[in-house]
Amino acid sequence: MRIAQITYSTKPRGGVVHTLALAEALARRGHEVTVWTLGRGGDQAFFRPVDPAVQVRVVPFEAREDETVGERIERSIQTMSAAFQEAFRSERGPAFDVVHAQDCISANAVVAAGARCVRTIHHLDEFTTPGLVECHRLAISEPVARLCVSQAVAHEVGEAYRLEPTVIPNGVDAARFARAASPAGTPARNAWRDRLGPYVLALGGIEPRKGSIDLLEAFARLRRGHPDLSLVFGGGETLFDYRPYRARFEERAAELGIEPVILGTLDDDDVPPLVAAASALGMVSTKEGFGLAAMEALAAGVPVVARDLPVTREVFGDCVRYAHDVPSIAAALASAVDGRSGADAAAGRALAERHSWDGAAAAHERFYEHVLREGGDGGAAVDLADRHPVGAR
Incomplete structure (x- = not known):
């Protein structure tokens, strides 16, 4: 199949990581895969090298300081759509058999270009601006078929849109x-420990959905018994404007006497040793689609504290420690750091090993075949269990 995978950014956000890994796995299965993205801020390539078997198309997107988030999203859609109109169709017919949008921006851009697409809904966002609300709605209702990375998010889509991804x-x-x-990874791990000392790690930046202030408050409690610990934030590239939340975070950190280490966007090779060197990973998001950072931590044998949500229960079972508010997050982190009874590290590693990208690509292949054969999913879930399980290698 000729497959276009589309994402809105070159930066290491979860959906972008998903897009690249899936594209490479599909290429290993013999498909012709092209990844499309916007080159924000002059970017001409993704945050990491991409398998040469995958073609990459970066659509230039100039930075503008004087526009709102809504204006930036609208311009992103228009810019992508213009590129797609030129490339997706020719006298010989559609350029791709499958166009797979991985986010709201890319789905709207494909639809605006007059093409049909599959959409992965990683999680549902909550917007109040009418334009963004409509953008979000169209990106779910207009694709011919829908996927989710967890049953919990699929249930939310069903409740809100009467569709069954x-x-x-x-x-x-x-x-x-x-x-x-x-x-073999000891030198790289030691480099992070020499730099940071023992630390609790959070990935994904400082933003409301990540529950960053809750983690800060919990860490303040944890540090009373663990004064040598640091709180470290990695990543955080985002399209949205979280400056007011970031200001509240910084104000509260000063009140608590905590100086978090803010690493910002990381080189891709730095992420595994940073994770592996952590005393614990805190993933206390109020909303998640899957929790890829937590799965990566489990693969490294690092204990994870997750907010108790339907999606985290579904994905991680008994392999992480759960919490629901600041006191319980602090208690769960203390348990994780101290190595007291709780989640089984071996079980966590085994869980991560069962989630292979090759298995996910095989399931996507079967889904694409159904969509091509039937013209879409008809608003209902497609049965993919008749051949190989998703985790099969």
Whole structure:
């Protein structure tokens, strides 16, 4: 199949990581795969090298300081759509058999270009601006078929839109994070520990959905008994404007006497040893689609504290420690850091190993075949269990 995978950014957000890993796995299965993205801020390539078997098309997108988030999203859609109109169709017919949009922006751009697409809904966002609400709605209702990476999100889509997406869980490069935790990864891990000392890690930046202030408050309690610990935030590239939330975070940190280490966007090779060197990973998001960072931590044998949500229960079972508010997050982190009874590290590693990208690609292939044969999913989940399980290698 000729497959276009489309994402809105070159930066290491979860959906972008998903797009690249899925594209590479599909290429290994013999498909012709092209990944499309916007080159924000002059970017001409993704945050990491991409398998040469995958073609990459970066659509230039100039930065503008004087526009709102809504204006930036609208311009993103228009810019992508113009590129698609030129490339997706020719006198010989459609350029791709399958066009797969991985986010709201790319789905709207494909629809605006007059093409049919599959959409992965990683999670449902909550907007109040009418234009963004409509953008979000169209990106779910207009594609010919829909996927989710967890049943919990598929249920939310069903409740809100009366549609039943097909569920294909994320994969994870478990071997890469396991290597970082192995004896061979000791120098890189030690480099982070020498720099940071013992630390609790959070990935994904400082933003409301990540529950960053809750984690800060919990860490303040944790540090009373663990004064040598640091709180470290990695990543955080985002399209949205979280400056007011970031200001509240910084104000509260000063009141608590905590100086979090803010690493920002990381080189891709730095992420596995940073994760493997952590005393614990805190993923206390108020909303998640899957929790890829937590799965990567489990692959490295690092204990995870997750907010108790339907999606985290579904994906992680008994392999993480759960919490629901600041006191319980602090208590769960203390348990994780102290190595007291709780989640089984071996079970966590085994869970991560079962989520392969090759298995996810095989399931996507079967889904695409159904969509091509039937013209879409008809608003109902597609049965993919008749051949191989999603986790099969």
